Amino acid sequence: MSIQLQAITQQFHGQTVLDNLNLTIEPKKIYGLLGRNGAGKSTLLNIISNRLFPTSGTATLDGETLHDNDQTLGQLYLMSEVNMYNDHSRLKKLIDSTALFYGDFDRAYATQLAAKFGLNLTQRFGKLSTGYRTIFKLIIALCVPADYIFLDEPVLGLDANHRELFYQELIDSYTNRPRTFVISTHLIEEIANLIEHVFILDQHQIIVNGSVSDILDRAYMITGPDADVTAYTSGLNIIGQDHLGGITANYVYGALEDNRPIPDTVTVERLDLQKLFVNLTNAKEAAAHVN
Amino acid sequence: MSTKRWAVTRYLFMEQLQLLWRTYAFILVAFVILPLLFAILTGNLSHYSFGSTLTDLGIGAVFGFFILVTMSLTYDNFKLFIQNGISRKTYCQAKVINLIGLSFGMEIISALYNFLVTAPARGHSGQAFLDTTVYSLYDHFLGTNLFVNILGYMAFNWIFFIGLGLTGMAIGSIFALLTKFARNIAIIAIPVLGFFLLVFLSNTSTSPSDYNLDGLVNFLKFLMGYHANAQPGYFNPTMPMLTMMVGCVIMGAIAYYFNQKLKLKK
Structure with a gap:
C-alpha cells in the first residue's frame, strides 16, 4: 500500500x-x-x-x-x-x-x-x-x-x-x-x-x-587548514565550501575513504539537514554532486 | 447512489435551497413590500393591490433565471470539493441530479401557485391560464382534459428548466477554465459578436439575398411542433420537448467535458 x-x-x-x-x-x-x-x-x-x-x-x-x-x-x-x-x-x-x-x-x-x-x-x-x-x-x-x-x-x-x-x-x-x-x-x-x-x-x-539518518550518515563537514582539508577531501564528493581566514570547511556528501588517515589538524563532523540541503541546492551543478 | 455522490448532492441541494430562499425573499421585498411602503408614504395606497402584486410575481420565471445563474457558479465549489477528495465526475453528476430534483420540485410549486393562486386571483379558469403561457401553442393538442394539459405544461417547463440549468453549467465550466482577463474579454466580446450576428441575420431576412432560408424556417417550425395547417394550441408539444431534450444532452455533454478539465488556477 x-x-x-x-x-x-x-x-x-x-x-x-x-x-x-x-x-x-x-x-x-x-x-x-x-x-x-x-x-x-x-x-x-x-x-x-x-x-x-x-x-x-x-x-x-x-x-x-x-x-x-x-x-x-x-x-x-x-x-x-x-x-x-x-x-x-x-x-x-x-x-x-x-x-x-x-x-x-x-x-x-x-x-x-x-x-x-x-x-x-x-x-x-x-x-x-x-x-x-x-x-x-x-x-x-x-x-x-x-x-x-x-x-x-x-x-x-x-x-x-x-x-x-x-x-x-x-x-x-x-x-x-x-x-x-x-x-x-x-x-x-x-x-x-x-x-x-x-x-x-x-x-x-x-x-x-x-x-534522514542514512542521509545524514553520509554528510560531513571537514574543517582545518586549507591545504590539509584539500588533501584529505581530494576525490571525495564535495558539495560546498566555506573559508574563514586560513581555515577551510569542505562539505562532503558520500562515504569517506576508511583507509585514508585523518590528519591531526583536520576535524570531521556531521552535517545537519539544513546545511546539507543548502549545499546540495546552492549551486546550479548541485545535481552532479548527488550519488 | 454512492456515499460521496449522495453527500455532494445533499450539500449542493442545501446550498441551492438557501440561495433560492434568499432570492424569493429579495423578490418579495423588492416587488411587494417596497412598493407597499412607497404607496403608504406617497398616499397612493388606493392604487396598490397587494393581491395582484403577489399574484404577478412569476415565480417560475424567477426560478428559470435563478437556475441559469446558480448552475453557472462552478469554480468555488470545485475548489471546495477537490479539497475534500471529491472527483470532478462526482461533482458534475451531483450537480445534474440536484438540477433535475430542484427543477422538478420548483415546477410543482410553481404550477400549484399558478393554478391555485394566480389563476383564481385573475378570475381565469385553468385552461384560460394555460392560454396566457408559452404552452398556449400546445394546450389543446392533448385533448380537453385540463389535468392532462397541465401535466404536459409542467413537463414542458421542467425540461426547459433543466435545459437552462445545463446551459448555465456549460457556460460556468468554460468560464471556470479562463483567467480573469480572458473571462472579462469573453463577457464583453460575446454580446458584441451576438449583436453583429443578429444584425447580419436581420439584414439577410429583410433584403433580397442569395440565401434561401426557407429550409431553416421550416425546420424551426418542425422543431416547434408545427404540423400541416395546425393552429396555435394544436402544435405537437412532443417536438419541442424532444428538441429541448437534445439540447439538454448537448449542453450536458459540453458541461461534463469542460468540468473534467477543471484545475487549480494558482
Missing part, C-alpha cells in the same frame, strides 16, 4: 517544472519534502491530489489511479497555501462540510485544537489573518480521517508559540493514529527531528530520496 508517482513531468508554458519524476510514498511515515522556492514542491503536491494534471506520467494509490477517483482521493488530504475555502463560509460550516465529505471527522479533537490555538469557530474564513487561516487548515488536516496528509507550508504566518504547539500536536496525533504526513517547508531545522524520510527536489528532479 503506497502512493506511486511514475514518470511525472509537468510543464507550464513550455517550461519544465518537474522532469520524469518517480517517487513512492509509503504508509505511516513522516516525510519531509524540501526544495528551494520554485522547485516544484507545491506543483508536485497538487498533482498528487489531482488539483493539477501532469503533462505526462501517472499517480496511483495502491495501484488505483488518483485521477478523478473518489475512493483514492478520499484517502488523502492536502493542506495547501492556496485558500480553497470560500471567504464567506463560517469555520463551523466548513468543518461540517469536511465531515460530510470525508466521514469520521474527529470533531472533538477539532474543538479541542481550536481552543488550544485560540481560534473562534464561529468566524468567517475570510475574516481570519494569514496565521489563523493556516491554523484552521492545520486543524482540519489533523482531524480528517485520511491516511495520507500533505502539508504545504504548514507554519505559514504562525508565531513561534503556535509553531511549537503544532509540532507537538502533530507528534501526538501521529502517535495516536499513525498515518503518512508529507511536510513541505522551508523551515528545515524545525522539522529535522520530526521527519523519518526526506525528498529533496531540485533542478526539476528528486536529487535526494532516503531516510
Whole structure:
C-alpha cells in the first residue's frame, strides 16, 4: 500500500517544472519534502491530489489511479497555501462540510485544537489573518480521517508559540493514529527531528530520496587548514565550501575513504539537514554532486 | 447512489435551497413590500393591490433565471470539493441530479401557485391560464382534459428548466477554465459578436439575398411542433420537448467535458 508517482513531468508554458519524476510514498511515515522556492514542491503536491494534471506520467494509490477517483482521493488530504475555502463560509460550516465529505471527522479533537490555538469557530474564513487561516487548515488536516496528509507550508504566518504547539500536536496525533504526513517547508531545522524520510527536489528532479539518518550518515563537514582539508577531501564528493581566514570547511556528501588517515589538524563532523540541503541546492551543478 | 455522490448532492441541494430562499425573499421585498411602503408614504395606497402584486410575481420565471445563474457558479465549489477528495465526475453528476430534483420540485410549486393562486386571483379558469403561457401553442393538442394539459405544461417547463440549468453549467465550466482577463474579454466580446450576428441575420431576412432560408424556417417550425395547417394550441408539444431534450444532452455533454478539465488556477 503506497502512493506511486511514475514518470511525472509537468510543464507550464513550455517550461519544465518537474522532469520524469518517480517517487513512492509509503504508509505511516513522516516525510519531509524540501526544495528551494520554485522547485516544484507545491506543483508536485497538487498533482498528487489531482488539483493539477501532469503533462505526462501517472499517480496511483495502491495501484488505483488518483485521477478523478473518489475512493483514492478520499484517502488523502492536502493542506495547501492556496485558500480553497470560500471567504464567506463560517469555520463551523466548513468543518461540517469536511465531515460530510470525508466521514469520521474527529470533531472533538477539532474543538479541542481550536481552543488550544485560540481560534473562534464561529468566524468567517475570510475574516481570519494569514496565521489563523493556516491554523484552521492545520486543524482540519489533523482531524480528517485520511491516511495520507500533505502539508504545504504548514507554519505559514504562525508565531513561534503556535509553531511549537503544532509540532507537538502533530507528534501526538501521529502517535495516536499513525498515518503518512508529507511536510513541505522551508523551515528545515524545525522539522529535522520530526521527519523519518526526506525528498529533496531540485533542478526539476528528486536529487535526494532516503531516510534522514542514512542521509545524514553520509554528510560531513571537514574543517582545518586549507591545504590539509584539500588533501584529505581530494576525490571525495564535495558539495560546498566555506573559508574563514586560513581555515577551510569542505562539505562532503558520500562515504569517506576508511583507509585514508585523518590528519591531526583536520576535524570531521556531521552535517545537519539544513546545511546539507543548502549545499546540495546552492549551486546550479548541485545535481552532479548527488550519488 | 454512492456515499460521496449522495453527500455532494445533499450539500449542493442545501446550498441551492438557501440561495433560492434568499432570492424569493429579495423578490418579495423588492416587488411587494417596497412598493407597499412607497404607496403608504406617497398616499397612493388606493392604487396598490397587494393581491395582484403577489399574484404577478412569476415565480417560475424567477426560478428559470435563478437556475441559469446558480448552475453557472462552478469554480468555488470545485475548489471546495477537490479539497475534500471529491472527483470532478462526482461533482458534475451531483450537480445534474440536484438540477433535475430542484427543477422538478420548483415546477410543482410553481404550477400549484399558478393554478391555485394566480389563476383564481385573475378570475381565469385553468385552461384560460394555460392560454396566457408559452404552452398556449400546445394546450389543446392533448385533448380537453385540463389535468392532462397541465401535466404536459409542467413537463414542458421542467425540461426547459433543466435545459437552462445545463446551459448555465456549460457556460460556468468554460468560464471556470479562463483567467480573469480572458473571462472579462469573453463577457464583453460575446454580446458584441451576438449583436453583429443578429444584425447580419436581420439584414439577410429583410433584403433580397442569395440565401434561401426557407429550409431553416421550416425546420424551426418542425422543431416547434408545427404540423400541416395546425393552429396555435394544436402544435405537437412532443417536438419541442424532444428538441429541448437534445439540447439538454448537448449542453450536458459540453458541461461534463469542460468540468473534467477543471484545475487549480494558482
